[in-house]
Amino acid sequence: MDTLTRIWVYLAGQPLLWLTVTVGAYGLAQWLFRATRELPLANPVLLAVAALVSVLLATDTDYQTYFDGAQFVHFLLGPATVALAIPLYGQAERLRRLWLPIGVALLAGSLTAIVSTLGIGYLMGLDTETLRSLVPKSVTTPIAMGIAEQIGGLPSLTAVLVILTGITGAVLGIPMLRLVGFRDPVAKGFAVGVAAHGIGTARAFSHSEAAGAFSGLAMGLNGAVTAILVPVLLWLTGG
Amino acid sequence: MIPSLFTLLAFQLVGEITVRALRLPLPGPVLGMVLLAVALGLRGGPPEPLGRIARGLLDHLSLLFIPAGVGIIAHLSRVADEWLAITVTILASTAVTLVVSAATLSWLMRRLAPQEE
Structure with a gap:
């Protein structure tokens, strides 16, 4: 149990966990979107946001902690706009x-x-x-x-x-x-x-x-x- | 890969600086997009690696909006209180905007640019 706590403390303090979860949620949402033959309501952003909000609420994680990891994805909006x-x-x-x-x-x-x-x-x-x-x-x-x-x-x-x-x-x-x-x-x-x-x-x-x-x-x-x-x-x- | 990455970041940087220096009411990356489009026009097209990296980013544009979307978690109580009014407003306004934009553009394209297809 102690080891698990130590691992959680490490993950909670690092951007890696929420960055990985964000990319993973998107990958899963993309897969579902295709699996439903691009059903409009299975929009990948909608699914991924809903899934991530549920995970954050379930683990009692605040948005700031989440965003510390997710900001790396968020940042790419700028270069993507230029592209x-x-x-x-x-x-x-x-x-x-x-x-x-x-x-x-x-x-x-x-x-x-x-x-x-x-x-x-x-x-x-x-x-x-x-x-x-x-x-x-x-x-x-x-x-x-x-x-x-x-x-x-x-x-x-x-x-x-x-x-x-x-x-x-x-x-x-x-x-x-x-x-x-x-x-x-x-x-x-x-x-x-x-x-x-x-x-x-x-x-x-x-x-x-x-x-x-x-x-x-x-x-x-x-x-x-x-x-x-x-x-x-x-x-x-x-x- | 590196020159392409540098190009995108450099145009964004120039956009951000210009927007602030001239107090323009538009986001830096949007100005960066316009400047890069002009540069591509002068050059006669994008180099192949830049096209590839742009495709890669734009294929997954949806991913990039997810962190901001998750921000809803900070406003759950307000959204819970006003969800019906918010939903109706967004749905109705978006539907009207879609139709007005598409109708105006296709009507004017037929009137002013009949050579289009």
């Missing part, structure tokens, strides 16, 4: 031709995301702090957290809501757009990128290269547009 330049370059020709439709659609989508969140959230009676944390939900985590802080939300809650939105967009996005009658992978990928940032983009890449590239582009641009629009809209509505 989106490569598929984007592959779509350069199309992008040159489509810059005007893309610009206008981006503005429309970004405004819709912000205004519908404010309106529906208010009608649903969300607490002001929760509502303000939810407003930047469609943009990538680091920029969403920055916006939330600026407008009086809770950045750490925003991070979670952004992930939930991403999962929703990834699960709902392409099947719903297909059902409504959209065929073009560019339009579908773009919409998923506007509504559901990087998690949507990850899903769009498994649909097609073009969908993924436009999704990544929409995600990047929407981050910048939302960061400008949110403070302006809140100021206009007297918030």
